[in-house]
Amino acid sequence: MPYHNHTEKKSADVIVIGGGVIGCAAAYRLAKEGVSVLVLEKNEICSGASGRNAGGVRQSARDVRELPLAMYGVKHIWPALSEELGVDVEYTRAGNLRLGRTAAHLEKLSELAENSSKVGLDVRMVTGGEAREICPYMSADVLGASWCPTDGYANPLTTTIGFYKKALSYGAVFITGITAIGLGKVKGRVRNVYTDDGVYEADRVLVCAGYASRAIVNTVGIDVPVEREDEEVFVTEQLPPMFDQVLGTAEADFYGHQTKHGSFLLGGVSGLQHFTSNHDGHPTEAYTAPSLVRGIIRFFPSFAGVKIIRNWSGQFDSCVDGVPVIDNAAEAPGLTLAFAFTGHGFGISPSVSIALKELIMDGNSKTIDVSGLKYDRFAAKQ
Ligand SMILES: Cc1cc2nc3c(=O)[nH]c(=O)nc-3n(C[C@H](O)[C@H](O)[C@H](O)COP(=O)(O)OP(=O)(O)OC[C@H]3O[C@@H](n4cnc5c(N)ncnc54)[C@H](O)[C@@H]3O)c2cc1C
Known part of the structure; x- marks a missing residue:
């Protein structure tokens, strides 16, 4: 209560x-x-x-109508927000790779990157090889990605x-x-x-x-x-430091980053959340965990065997x-x-x-x- x-x-x-x-x-x-x-x-x-939420502080892959807000925050507010508020907001600006495994993914990412660069955001397409240079843990399945070096994350x-x-x-x-x-x-x-x-x-x-x-x-x-939408976040066991970038996919089927203490925070949906009996604010982990984990391993084979220690669901306000x-x-x-x-x-x-x-x-x-x-x-x- x-x-x-x-x-x-x-x-x-x-x-x-x-x-x-x-x-x-x-x-x-x-x-x-x-x-x-x-x-x-x-x-x-x-x-x-x-x-x-998963704490993503992202400018890339946003609708251009939102970009002034996203870009202003990264330039003028986030870097000094811990001092302003007197708490550690754990803001980390190490870039965002949005990954594509198919030609359709790359087309979608290129269009988003092109629209955003027209309004001044530093975001560009990189090849699979270049993406693996930035984050070496990715599988050869990754054909390319959009790369925004000023994106990051914080602790919500x-x-x-x-x-x-x-x-x-x-x-x-x-x-x-x-x-x-x-x-x-x-x-x-x-x-x-x-x-x-x-x-x-x-x-x-x-x-x-x-x-x-x-x-x-x-x-x-x-x-x-607007209507309510459900999404879930998973926390892995603590792992040695791997990378600081925030990762996402063209289809936004998963996203996440490694936190300062070593756990990964990974968000996503199963696609089945509208059809489960426990839709009303409860996790659907029986569906989401396996589908999310399978998707992640396809991008990051070294995640196989990593333990999920906690998960929760969240509801947000989805606009048409x-x-x-x-x-x-x-x-x-x-x-x-x-x-x-x-x-x-x-x-x-x-x-x-x-x-x-x-x-x-x-x-x-x-x-x-x-x-x-x-x-x-x-x-x-x-
Ligand atoms: C799983 C998940 C992952 C996400 N990941 C990201 C991310 O990586 N990056 C990102 O930018 N965003 C992310 N988001 C979205 C982000 O969390 C929200 O957009 C943001 O928190 C919105 O804040 P808010 O204050 O509008 O909403 P909320 O935090 O939902 O606050 C609304 C408040 O209103 C209260 N309320 C509701 N009804 C009433 C009422 N009748 N009277 C009084 N109070 C009421 C609620 O209790 C609630 O506390 C994610 C969301 C979810 C669920």
Whole structure:
């Protein structure tokens, strides 16, 4: 049972719904500017996707609409985030190899790399031989890869908790064990947040509750085509240091990296998760482990015999076009949307928080271009 830390405080300048990395980071940026912030979290801080992901901080293979956020973070925020937050976020920038074993894979990777390099990202295609020079453990099956030397990874738990603690230090208030049920308008503006603990009030409301966000914003007539998706992460036994790069595949059927203490963190799906009886938030390891492991061994034969010691499942907010919504809702003044991250929101979270702070305080995001992530992109065009 989540612990409900009751408070008398039921109003603030800004109410944030959801205490994941997005909510905690936004709360930090706003509270630092002197804004009073109240974060409402249904379970515990960092109990959703933010505490369950694989920590990839990737720019490559992203939709170009998201790239300004990804590139800004890698250039301006991630390198000094440990100092900024006062925790070790374990940020490591050693590159990302996205691997292809077929001509179709290489075609897909080349197109992604070409689109990203057009907007200034240093990403290029390498041959199988060049990929093996970067990471010698790969099988001869790897025909080529995209290579982005400035990609990397970080620890999602210390990052999220770091943002949370920093937000607390600037006076943000977090209430856990409270469920936001819907929103209400007062004089045409979103002001009320209806919860299982009564009505809370704020001048502005930020909804960043992952896949649950859709139902919450539906209550004021806003809709974003998002649905829940499940993915799993496995941890191997500790192994001697092998390589620092993050690995992925053209089909994104697995991804991962070796952590500082030697275990590999590997994520992926079986493809069967929609059809298993225990779909509701429970791991499907009976299906996923064998399929993931078979796939990995095809790329990395030396993984045969390595033990998996732990696994978990996570749920994320999958959007129909694969990129988030980061926007003020014009039809519901006072409401800001930040969800639909589609399984890759951790890496961009530090930049997203800057965009959110500006959207909430100034009405638009000046520092980072998020114009491709508006919610009305789904509106009927005729
Ligand atoms: C297995 C897996 C692997 C991933 N790997 C990567 C990766 O390598 N790199 C990457 O960039 N991203 C990755 N992601 C995606 C990343 O984890 C998410 O995009 C990111 O954590 C989103 O943060 P968030 O704060 O929006 O969501 P969450 O962390 O899910 O936070 C939302 C919060 O809202 C709360 N909530 C829900 N409903 C309500 C309500 N009604 N009232 C109040 N609170 C509510 C939830 O309890 C939750 O704590 C992965 C995700 C998964 C599941």
